[in-house]
Amino acid sequence: MIGRSVTATPANGVKPRWQQPRFQRFQLGAAVAATALLSWIAAIQYNTAPEAELLAEQVIASHARSMLTTRLADVSTSDEHTVKPWLSSKLDFSPPVTDLTRAGFPLVGGRLDYLDNRPVAALVYGHSQHVINLFVWPDRGSGRSLPMQSMSKHGYNVLHWINGGMAFWAISDLNATEMKTFAEAYAGAK
Numbered sequence: 001m002i003g004r005s006v007t008a009t010p011a012n013g014v015k016p017r018w019q020q021p022r023f024q025r026f027q028l029g030a031a032v033a034a035t036a037l038l039s040w041i042a043a044i045q046y047n048t049a050p051e052a053e054l055l056a057e058q059v060i061a062s063h064a065r066s067m068l069t070t071r072l073a074d075v076s077t078s079d080e081h082t083v084k085p086w087l088s089s090k091l092d093f094s095p096p097v098t099d100l101t102r103a104g105f106p107l108v109g110g111r112l113d114y115l116d117n118r119p120v121a122a123l124v125y126g127h128s129q130h131v132i133n134l135f136v137w138p139d140r141g142s143g144r145s146l147p148m149q150s151m152s153k154h155g156y157n158v159l160h161w162i163n164g165g166m167a168f169w170a171i172s173d174l175n176a177t178e179m180k181t182f183a184e185a186y187a188g189a190k
Contacts, residue, residue: 073109083110095121095136103185132172
């Protein structure tokens, strides 16, 4: 019997369990299911961007839209005592509004926007010929704090931090150093 494989069958004629067709089908089905599950998990992890990345894309898109239209501010004034009550009357929270003219970032005004599946405050600041949008809304993390984080995308510098129960996202085409100076001036004014 050259070239043929011989499978030994016990004297009682019953094949071992691993040689039985039903058990082999089970093993094959389990292997296919495990492969499908691992492929599905890998695809989800590969295709799912972190929450901050998705939110950063929303912030960038909102900033870009505001720059393309004439709707930079719904209420155009450097008076924080006009901007804050106007925004508070339209939102379910009261955003912290500060004029930073002395720091070189005058308040231009404010508007309503929509980010993170909710209406948010957009505070508009200027610096030289540049516009800074600072988006503010209550943080869902209830009381957590997050130190300032920065990223650069699509030609914009974006800063994000959480403090006092509020989420802050600042964006502009200013360089990273000037953006950090702005964010520190804003955070320090409170």
